[in-house]
Amino acid sequence: MKPRIRCDDLEVFALPGLPVFSPGDDLAAAIVNAAACSQITLRDDDVLAVTSKAVSRCEGRIVPLASVTCSAAALRLADEVGKDARLVELILGESAAVSRCGPNVLITRHRLGFVTANSGVDASNAVLVSGREAHGPWVILLPIDPDASALGLRNALREQLGVDVGVVITDSFGRPFRLGTVGAAIGVSGLPPLWDKRGEVDLFERALEQTITALADQVAAAADLVAGQGAERRAVVVVRGLKFARSEDGAGVLCRDPARDLYA
Amino acid sequence: MKPRIRCDDLEVFALPGLPVFSPGDDLAAAIVNAAACSQITLRDDDVLAVTSKAVSRCEGRIVPLASVTCSAAALRLADEVGKDARLVELILGESAAVSRCGPNVLITRHRLGFVTANSGVDASNAVLVSGREAHGPWVILLPIDPDASALGLRNALREQLGVDVGVVITDSFGRPFRLGTVGAAIGVSGLPPLWDKRGEVDLFERALEQTITALADQVAAAADLVAGQGAERRAVVVVRGLKFARSEDGAGVLCRDPARDLYA
Numbered sequence: 286m287k288p289r290i291r292c293d294d295l296e297v298f299a300l301p302g303l304p305v306f307s308p309g310d311d312l313a314a315a316i317v318n319a320a321a322c323s324q325i326t327l328r329d330d331d332v333l334a335v336t337s338k339a340v341s342r343c344e345g346r347i348v349p350l351a352s353v354t355c356s357a358a359a360l361r362l363a364d365e366v367g368k369d370a371r372l373v374e375l376i377l378g379e380s381a382a383v384s385r386c387g388p389n390v391l392i393t394r395h396r397l398g399f400v401t402a403n404s405g406v407d408a409s410n411a412v413l414v415s416g417r418e419a420h421g422p423w424v425i426l427l428p429i430d431p432d433a434s435a436l437g438l439r440n441a442l443r444e445q446l447g448v449d450v451g452v453v454i455t456d457s458f459g460r461p462f463r464l465g466t467v468g469a470a471i472g473v474s475g476l477p478p479l480w481d482k483r484g485e486v487d488l489f490e491r492a493l494e495q496t497i498t499a500l501a502d503q504v505a506a507a508a509d510l511v512a513g514q515g516a517e518r519r520a521v522v523v524v525r526g527l528k529f530a531r532s533e534d535g536a537g538v539l540c541r542d543p544a545r546d547l548y549a
Numbered sequence: 550m551k552p553r554i555r556c557d558d559l560e561v562f563a564l565p566g567l568p569v570f571s572p573g574d575d576l577a578a579a580i581v582n583a584a585a586c587s588q589i590t591l592r593d594d595d596v597l598a599v600t601s602k603a604v605s606r607c608e609g610r611i612v613p614l615a616s617v618t619c620s621a622a623a624l625r626l627a628d629e630v631g632k633d634a635r636l637v638e639l640i641l642g643e644s645a646a647v648s649r650c651g652p653n654v655l656i657t658r659h660r661l662g663f664v665t666a667n668s669g670v671d672a673s674n675a676v677l678v679s680g681r682e683a684h685g686p687w688v689i690l691l692p693i694d695p696d697a698s699a700l701g702l703r704n705a706l707r708e709q710l711g712v713d714v715g716v717v718i719t720d721s722f723g724r725p726f727r728l729g730t731v732g733a734a735i736g737v738s739g740l741p742p743l744w745d746k747r748g749e750v751d752l753f754e755r756a757l758e759q760t761i762t763a764l765a766d767q768v769a770a771a772a773d774l775v776a777g778q779g780a781e782r783r784a785v786v787v788v789r790g791l792k793f794a795r796s797e798d799g800a801g802v803l804c805r806d807p808a809r810d811l812y813a
Binding site: 294297298390392399457460461462467480498499500503506507510527539540 | 771790
């Protein structure tokens, strides 16, 4: 059965008072604490959009470039694209395939299926905590299993607060054809990543044709308007007002099969 | 000088009470009336996201398929993709180039530069008004000049309400790599389509690398969560809470130069 979704007016707001996370931090506990301090009561049907960087930090997905040993393939590709070979080694380790590359551009199919620049490996905001900066530069990799991270956070909040929220782990993706990045969902728990409206009828009682919207990606985009980038103290954004039936689909359902992708 | 943008908490809500529009309707007057009836006071810095379908209806961009004469090129392509040749003729008339095609799929570069299925020509929700249904089927084309439509609406609201809102004309786009449609901006006035944060620093005082976000597309995605598709009575969504410097850029700045697009 298709989940039913009704969308009323939305509020989109950042959870205030979160720290910059470090490896080992308890993200759920931090959210519970921040909500309590700001007198925000999370509700069933709230969706929490959490930046992948915050999740990666808590999960320790931070690597000092100095620790990386480069393969011959990484050295060759680094030479071709003009990037640090250690960075390319890490990117290839996160990738199932190279999609396109060029001068200073390396677009890959991440091991989890989505296509993005550098498989999400990010050097822009990675320096850790003051005591360890001397060993930098460091880079941040995406979470090992963002769907599991989303489910874990959802379960922890259910245990600690008694609410069943939806969780979307977000990243910023570039796109073919269009400039600028947009928020995208790389991990999902609780809400349907795709909102399938086929079979519903339009205002004139005809069946809708193109009617599967990327609900989780649009939640990520709305949250990114509030979270911004480089603004890790807005790492958790609450999207309030969506009504959705619970879904156990992960973000993988958003990925088009490469064999059926005219741009693969 | 780069516009400065600060993003506080957002509210995203549909303007209630709008009609299904017909050719010749005055969109600005309808918005003024709907806002008054629902006691909503529009503000400077509100962004109005308006579906392209509502704009196209008001502007009469509705064509009866029976009126279309097919070129040889349309007949050939229609045979190749398995679509109605009259529909293909209209699509080609709106297109600068075919990007990809396949069985029941025709992805084109619209004459305005963006890449989308069928150049936005839509048969799903087109039937007009009861008196004219007998002459259907009809299809809706995108507005002739969505940036001009956005500017016209902005100017009319400034005259009638004394507020300077941002306007985004939205459509739903499919995408390479990912399933499901997302809201995209095809016309913009007032707010910067791209939010350029290069030169700003991250939490650790390093310059951000990937820091141009597609502000207008993310506004469109957030609005689409509320507007849905096939829900033309939610044709105007107010996104409240963005702070932005005025910009005169149109939606064209969101389109990547095909010569620099690895997926063109």
